[in-house]
Amino acid sequence: GGKEVEEEAVLEALYLVLNRAKPLIESQKKLIEDLGKPKVNVVLPSDWVNIIETLNSFAKPRIVEALSIQDKLQRKAALSQIFEEFVSQYENINSQKVLLGYQYKKLISKVMREKLFKEGKRIDGRTPDEIRPIDIKIHPFERPHGSAVFTRGQTQVFASVTLGSREEAQLVESIYEGEVFKRFMLHYNFPPFCTGEARPWGPPRRREIGHGALAERALEPLIPEEEVFPYIIRVVANVFESNGSSSMATVCAGSLALFDAGVPIRKHVAGIAMGLILEEGRSLIITDILGEEDQLGDMDFKVAGTRDGITSIQMDIKIKGLSKEVLAEALSKAKKAREFILDKMYEAISEPRKTLSPYAPKIEIITVPEDKTYLIIGPGGKTVKELKEKTNTSIWVLEGGKVSITGQTQEDVDLAKKLIEALVSEVEIGKIYEGKITRIEPYGLFIEVLPGKIGLLHVSKMANPPKDLKSAYNIGEVIRVKVIEIDDLGRPKFTDQF
Template sequence: MERVEVNVGKEDPIIIETGELALFASGSVVVKQGGTAVLATVCLGETPSEALDFTPLTVDYREQSSAWGKIPGGFIKREGKPTDREILVSRVIDRTLRPLFPEGFNYEVVVTVLTLSADEKYDPDVLSIIGGGAALTISPIPFHGPCGALRIGLVDGTFVPNPTYEERQRSELDLIVSFREGSVIMVEGGGKEVPEDKVVSAIFYALKVGEPLISAQKELAQRLNKKKLEELIKPFDEVFYKRLKDLSEKKVELALSIPDKLERRKALQEVFEEVSQSIEPELQVFSQYYFKKLVSETMRRKLFETGLRIDGRRPEDIREIKIDLHPFERPHGSAIFSRGQTQVYATVTLGSREEAQLVETIFEGETFKRFMLHYNFPPFCTGDARPWGPPRRREIGHGALAERAIEPFIPPEEEFPYIIRVVANVLSSNGSSSMATVCASSLALFDAGVPLPKHVAGVAMGLVRQDERNIILTDILGDEDQLGDMDFKVAGTYEGITSLQMDLKVKGITEEILISALERAKLARFAILDKMYSACPKPRPELSPYAPLIEIVQVPEEKAPLIIGPGGKTVKEIRERTNTVIWVLEGGKVSITGKRREDLEAAKREIFALLAEVEVGKTYTGKIVRIEPYGLFVEILPGRVGLLHVSKMESPPRDLRSNFKIGDEIKVRVFEIDELGRPKLTTFDLDKYEGPVY
């Protein structure tokens, strides 16, 4: 077994081991920190893909609850389809590794990461990124590694590398930074309105602290000394590319001058089909790759020559913004946000506690998720003729990014006792749909009357690099994302950043470029926020008439079990009688949900009657629950039954059973409570002041 150990400023070092587990894989490592350990493996396919424009990479991250000593919750006691968290971790691994495969390498690569052990300190996600990169670095697979990753927190004004779970709860920043030697690859995270300069400092702090991770992997690879399969890389055919360029460059340039996305795409496709007819059949399989490269090169050249983008904008310009609040009646809140040809329709639905999403996590076990943001990207939004299937990884990722941007401002349950679900449907997409989702969702939440303290907006930034020249693009189009060198999504408020995601296709960017990109993103965000506040300056004062009514009442914590009753019997009966939904929460809080105000009031009366103390001297209207020759047993409060002895009746009948029946109401006064807590009742001297009627 080979092993390296790296100290990143924590008491627990990061340990990378290889040579003992998963030996049939092309490369495998175990990465540990504290009590958390992951197994990362990589396997290489035997035959190349026909496509040359990307490496067919699959990343599969799996968490098994046995890693933290639990049996899965729910009816089926076995892990099933990937959870949202597993998908999100798979994506950050993928986005770190994918840019590091050499161009022309088109063999299938599968990276699988399995959590072996998970303590309550260190999240396996960062170790999984390190593991995926290390497994590729020591394998024969062509890979421009090594690479590393760190989570950076900001606790009490100090950057903390790989913070523990407890430190993350106190942190203003939660940022994952992936890097190779001297350059950033990927950034993912969020914060509590963190200033731009702090974000830049955090990213370059990660680069500095993470240097030993790169050195350690180099050392490990040197020890193993596995030869890279460079012969699997198809070399770039300069002759073929020049031939393709001569045939189509002018026509590509003309097509790129069309501002409309669909018309431009159609024109480029026509150019490609025309050129393909002049190419030998055996070379046509590669022509798509070279044609895409030509389109990218032409777009870059035009931008540097004219200073104008595909749609005629200058680099810093934002597309036209349109906002339509509450376009449809029944959703509790809704908004349509359009930015150029990108259009998102967001709806808000308010619900009760029983509609919360149950989530099982390593650190918190089973918890309820109060705020959910679901992003949908139907095929029609890009003009594609195919069925609309279940959400893909990209949709899960974009939804999480937008959710993270808004979540810091969701009011606590004590102030707003609703479960909140936002659904964002992309109606048309021409770039930056995830950031349009942030804007549309913020507007829809205001429209629903959710008391957010401020709006949140987002914008996607791009970068085009040619030789040593760089142009930063604001509010990028879909083509600028695909053909450019950076996709940098930034969301936040006037005060700072709450969510960001950066992917790079070039070997690193300077601190100067990063600062400039964030400053331009800030200016764009402010301009967008101005538009949003102009359309909807504050949350609606009242909720939709179609939203449920919810109220939280406080009861003595020690008496809360009385509301539930044996096996939930009592609370179920109150629900049925009052047509409400009742949840007994922690700390003696009780959530009551209903469609009508009178139903809520009825439920509250029953709950407080249930918890009321029997008082000596009070008169109660109770129900007869049992009849004996010597007296009546009367329930004066829920679960509190007292004896009305015949000797304590003002005018006792000769035969009780002939004069009373079970269920009859009778007015009685409590004159004594015996040593066992049982009320003793009488009909003498009934007070005018009465207790609750039950």
């Protein structure tokens, strides 16, 4: 991950780390020399060479034809049928079917590579640098606080954004920091139907967790600070269809949905997956790889970022290493592809919405004197609990005297804010208050002008004192009084003469 780091800096950092790692690699090689055991020598059946040659002559022309099929599932079915037809010609081949399947996959990879180097065309007919058609839909559904569908070829991701209050932060147990709360989280779902499979949809697997973490890391540097945007932000990405690079489509869909939700992120973030075909000393970088190009190629290099730099990268390679020149070319082409996609995204929605969804909660953070926050909490949390129930809000007392108030309506938030400010306010001499009578005595009325702030209106300070106070006034009755004095114990004294 990075905070919009330029490609040149990323490249230098990777090779700096590689040089630092070389002594560790040498120690591992020495460990192998000292303690390693020889690899098992697999002896193939005597007629195996002939079977492989027969497979090549039988399948190769058919594979060339099958690889020209544009639709992923139809192409997969055609390739599978070729293999099954070949296997059916042999009676006792089932015991070696897995090994033969490996050879068949190598043959498909070889055919794909030959087509690329000879014709400059990929499986779906694209040139090496060509990106699949992109389609973007903003706010396709009314109820989510923000949503977007991002489609690139046969990869489609629907992302929704939910804005929540502080208690909805995700609690994470970190080995380094202990329990921490996450303000921003991205959850990535990869249901079986997105690849045409029919199997139960269980808990998140390693792949889903990893891809979700990659997409979350790509967007996280652009998320505003809590002081600017006091919401908990959750992005849920559902992959509707997958044919390569669903994690990078998730980055794009997530960025669009955040804009739609009105989250004030500074820029769009986009992602692209780069591939590599290395054959007989020749190399070819390909942009926006398909699922088969990932499986049959030599590299899956995912790069996400803004126009100004990279925010996350991830790479799988199947070869022994990459030269600095090849990696530099991949990063350069990834930047060009990213800028192309970002143009499409800015066309769809150019800036975050100025107003939030009417379904989003209302949040306000106020600051009170830190030494008075105990008044808001009350004994055993009694006061804050009563405030929540009375105002239908969620209230969190934070560090530094900050108080977070969340409600479904602005009226609820304003009421909670008014009551909290009253709790921590001081009674001021000369100010007129509306107070509630809490006690009636022959010598005067006890009146609560602020929560917990009770003072005496003595009969001597009344303009027209009645003969019997209990007959003239009722407990709970609201009257207007003016503060004329505060005694040494902090108790106010009132008059009803203004």
